[in-house]
Amino acid sequence: MNMTIIYTVITLGAIGSSAAVILYFVAQKFKVYEDPRIDDVEGSLPGANCGGCGYAGCRAFAEACVKEGDLSDLYCPVGGNDCMSGVAKILGLEAVKKDPRVAVLRCNGTCEFRPRVNAYDGAATCAIIHATYSGETGCQYGCLGCGDCCAVCEFDALHMDPVTGLPVVDEDKCTACGACVRECPKNLFELRKKLPKHRKIYVACRNEDKGPVNKKACEVACIGCSKCFKVCEYDAITMGNNLAFIDSDKCKFCRKCVPVCPTNAIIETGFPPRRVKEEPAESTQVTS
Amino acid sequence: MSNLITVSPSPHVHTDESVQKIMYRVVVAMIPALVWSVVVFGFDALRVTMIAIAASVGFEYLVQRYIMKVKPSVTDGSALITGMLLAFNVPANLPWWIIIIGAFVSIGIGKLSFGGLGTNIFNPALVGRVFLLISFPVQMTSYPAPAGSGVDAVTAPTPLGLLKEGLMNGQPISEIAGNLPAATDLLMGTTGGSLGEISALMLIIGGIYMLIRKVITWHTPVAVLGSMFVVAAIFWMIDPEAYIGPAYHLLTGGAMLGAIFMATDMVSSPMTGKGQLIYGVGIGAITMSIRLFGAYPEGISFAILIMNAFTPLINNAVKPKRFGGMK
Amino acid sequence: MLKTFKLGGIHPPENKFSAGQAIQIAELPKVVSIPVAQHIGTPSVPVVAKGDKVKVGQLIAKSGGFVSANIHSSVSGTVAKLDLVPDSLGYPKQAIIINVDGDEWLETIDRSDALVKECDLDGPSIVQKVNESGIVGMGGATFPTHVKLVPPKGMKAEYLLINGVECEPYLTSDHRLMLEKSDEILVGTCLLMKALNVDKAIIGIENNKPDAIRLMTEKASKYKGIQVVPLKVKYPQGGEKQLIKAATGREVPSGALPIAVGCVVSNVGSAFAVYEAIQKNKPLFERVVTITGKSVQNPANLKVRIGTPVSELITAVGGLPEDTGKVISGGPMMGKALANMEVPVTKGTSGILMIPAKEARRNEVQPCIRCSRCVSACPMGLEPYLLMTVAEKNLLERAESERIMDCIECGSCSYTCPASRPLLDYIRFGKSRVGALIRARKN
Known part of the structure; x- marks a missing residue:
């Protein structure tokens, strides 16, 4: 009986060690040289593999960083400036600094403001509705409300609000990876400059129809009246396609455009409540 | 809101068929065999079936409601079928607590742990049955004597059990044959065996009903029974004293129940006719090798479970004939 | 033995209520809006301007390329404007709007x-x-x-x-x-x-x-x-x-x-x-349209001028039945559901179908029970259940190798699915993504 045990141990041991030897030689033969810095760079990246940088995952981005030898076109929106300076340190290069950004939904067509004119019945994804027809409401530019954006968000930063029927961005979690921007068939998301206290001023509408048409479909549509454009002192507002657009990089957050909008299409968040008498807006401009 | 006009992608019409209708047709197809087993085994058969159904449906509801936290789908009738099939695969005198364990394994492990209806790899009723067979071999193989068989004993061996025992003892077929039930008994089902497997005739009636109502196609049952017949015939021709004739194999044990009701389970069988033929032949061949050379007298449950595991592979390998030829 | 195709196919109820109705001429509408993109291919280019007088059969938009088609006025009257008008999908498309005045045909037409x-x-x-x-x-x-x-x-x-x-x-x-x-x-x-x-x-x-x-x-x-x-x-x-x-x-x-x-x-x-x-020297500016439905009073086959609003055709057959839940342009298998009844009839409109509300909504979607009915129904020999899954998961290469582009979008799979799964919805979505992938690969 004891001999059986010994034989077993010897046989298995022999198989094991010969396999180890074979493996060693095979590993030597098929060894692929890889720049060890790729591993280091990858280690300093967030590891979300979200594709926000434009590369297929963090590894691919790390390879690109090492190979390019120049970080001017490479930026990880998730990790931000800290992460990029870490990468730059590893590679001994100079990283570009960018303002942190956050995804903003440019539609405020809630169930209340934008009544439904027909009922969709079919596979409940925005992409399929978009291919089928213009949507349940009179506005063909607005949010379809099926949450394709929430489904693609890797960071749990997007959730549908059951009351409004619109997705809500959780700014603390949003990394500006841009997945929602790419996914939304109506192209409603925009990456805007991130300010402290979730401060934002933006035109929450993408309806390119003429005023009377879109006003019928949605109460809070931008009707392209240019009032905000005229009141803006910083050239931050541009008009086009019956629509106003506020450039978040030029905007000084003076809040003057908000009250002039006749349809309340310009939304401001994160600011202290307005006093009855206007005082000069505090400087909230952050230079990073 | 309800008076808003509906918009949806085409097509805008839909067949009258539904999952429920298909499931309830399977239930209807099983009723002749159930009625027969009540005739043969008395009230016990009904008791076992009712417990199995109640436990299966109950577990499906409880697990979906409280563990998976999804909307329970007990009304689709699939748990009902699993319960009935489980009952069909056990002796009529099985204690109630074993049935409940079986139902739990069928539904909880065989079906819901894979995600529920449509995603289970193995036939849930068979998972439960095989679990019981291995865990409670004594209770699972003590079959009650059929009513009116003239045997005083409380339990009766199955025809396949008799055959296996005889062959194990080294008796030739000609000697054992005297003890074996006649072919008519097998067809009618006045022999020992699991609750639902005894009467080949009733199962065939159910099978024909399902074929007519297009619940199943002919491919799987024909492939299973045909391959069993061929394998049995080959060995019988080699040595009729060591191997019994093919007809006996088809009429005994779970062959009919397995081929008609278990192997044709839509979820765990291949999608194409060609695939189903391969799958059926596999089941037949494995069943016969267990019956002829294995320790168990019957092996169709194992055979079906083994081939269930191959279903995804078969689906990948066997594609329907494409219009416009293969690229 | 009658001929038919071999693979797949289904037998939906025919419901051809209007088969016995002779073709009637529809009343002339007051205004027509004639889209410049009524065909597959390049949209046509308008050759009339606001205020122009046109006659029936007069060229109003010129073919925009090889795969394109001329468009002729279906009415006589004055061009009111060239504007964006919602098409059957609800997206605004360029159209020529003509106010009808009399019915004066080009002299060349017999x-x-x-x-x-x-x-x-x-x-x-x-x-x-x-x-x-x-x-x-x-x-x-x-x-x-x-x-x-x-x-x-x-x-x-x-x-x-x-x-x-x-x-x-x-x-x-x-x-x-x-x-x-x-x-x-x-x-x-x-x-x-x-x-x-x-x-x-x-x-x-x-x-x-x-x-x-x-x-x-x-x-x-x-x-x-x-x-x-x-x-x-x-x-x-x-x-x-x-x-x-x-x-x-x-x-x-x-x-x-x-x-x-x-x-x-x-x-x-x-x-x-x-x-x-x-x-007869008569260009294509009118076509026969079936207007039908289970609750429609007088199902009819009407000869309709292109550009007539669908709502006028519905009025012609006795108005929209009260129980209507869905209006379809085309047949029930491949037609498009309309959200707006003002869309114009185009060269491809073969019918207007009004579906009662109780048949308009789809059944609740259930899990796939792998019954393989979609596989047997597919006339192209595809596996719709599989295509839906790969499209849903965005596995585009797999979808392509499973021949998703062969799908003719006939809807047999969705029709036949006992679990009412939106098979074709996802396959169509997958097709558009795979199509984009193939185009990107070519460039």
């Missing part, structure tokens, strides 16, 4: 009903005339007909197939046209044969239209080379590839056009339009 058989034009001139008259496939695909009549280099047409199958439930416009305009269709078929330089033409008709089969067979015996083939009823026999398979036994290879097996398919409506264009 408005008599007399049958003209003789034609001294040669093949290329017929193609030229078809091109000028803006004729497109009138079964619903709206592919410009003149493109089909010019086979690519190295390919030769052998058969002309005239599609009188009308396999869509409810629709009867082709059926009525065959009954009432059989000679015209046959002359049109001869003209198409001449244009294609083929000597064999097959008219495929399903045997749920025995009167049409009888009449067409009888009349066709007087025309050389035209054969009427009765086909066993099965949806989607009206699909180009299915019709070719059923009538000739030939199978169009995956990804290829019918011309690859020497066939050109044209609808009976198109054949009639060709007749009118060449023998």
